[in-house]
Amino acid sequence: MDRYYQWTGLILSLLTILSDPGFGASIIEGPQNQTVLAGSEARFNCTVSERWKVLIWLFDGNPQLTLIWNGTSFDSPRFSQQGHTSGTTFTSELTIADVKLTDSGQIKCSIQNDQDNKYAYLSVQVNGSLSIKDNDFTVKENQTIEIVCEALGWAPAPHIFWMENDISLSNSKYITSQSPGSNGLYNGESTLRLTPMTSVNVTCLAAIVALSRPQIATVAVTVYQPEKSGNDYARIRTIILAVVLPIVALLLVILIILLIVCCKRKKESDYQKEIKKNTAETQTTNRNLGTITHSGNENYGYDPEETMYDTVQMRGIVPVSPRNYGLNQDANPRPPSEVIYNRHYGEAFPSRPTAYPVNPRKIRNVTHV
Known part of the structure; x- marks a missing residue:
């Protein structure tokens, strides 16, 4: 029935346009692309110049609403429009109520001029459910846990990410997978590995373009310190x-x-000191000996025969000492005045003047201190 009314309106509009001398208007501004959530409304504007007669809204090539310059309109149940005139221009605002995922497609504004049609695209998205599988997270300190966030019935597949105490977590800490569902929808699952040191609030977020704010699911993680x-x-x-x-x-x-x-270094040091000390003492002794040697006198009157002479004298024999004779002299006794009287024996011995032999022995007396 809706199709019958649409085509009837379109035929009447065309007949009016062809018989009207105002044919030749242009579209000043066409509709813009829209992305909306399923179940909401989608709005498109089309502005035309004066002398327009018929304006038609088409969805994927099929007429959905026809508007005539005198205010008459032919529309379908979910398509409606509001007109606004500003000076010499007219703006038609198309509203599509309760859009569905199947309403995604091309929207066209036409004034029956093949060279002046304007297009836009409608994208309908679906935000499904978002939940965290386990709501009880009480763990020991420094224990690693896995938190699973599940998104079901989304179109397109959502972008899932995580936050800890309102701070975004690195995507290296979680793994996300997606899979197609039924009726053109998608499912997603994200697993977060977390090692909390203190109690924290963990939030799973899912975002699509049609959502002004991401959809969230939050869970509290309680951390306790086990008794040792x-x-x-x-x-x-x-x-x-x-x-x-x-x-x-x-x-x-x-x-x-x-x-x-x-210890080794100390022994070596003591040994070197002892060597130096002995060397110094030896040098000192040598110097002293040299001094004593040079300070002694030579006794040229010493004769080993004197010992024998003294022995004979002790026996009462008066020997004639060869010392009383000089070299190349006769063995004549000396005058009495030169004879030494021996009180012990009552004998007189000739005195012995100092006489030096031809080849005397040099005897050195050394006194050690």
């Missing part, structure tokens, strides 16, 4: 010992090596 058991303390103690003992052993080895090196 005896095993934990033993493990901690073992770790500490495993780390500290090698360090202490290494330091001890280094200390022993340093002590050995120091």
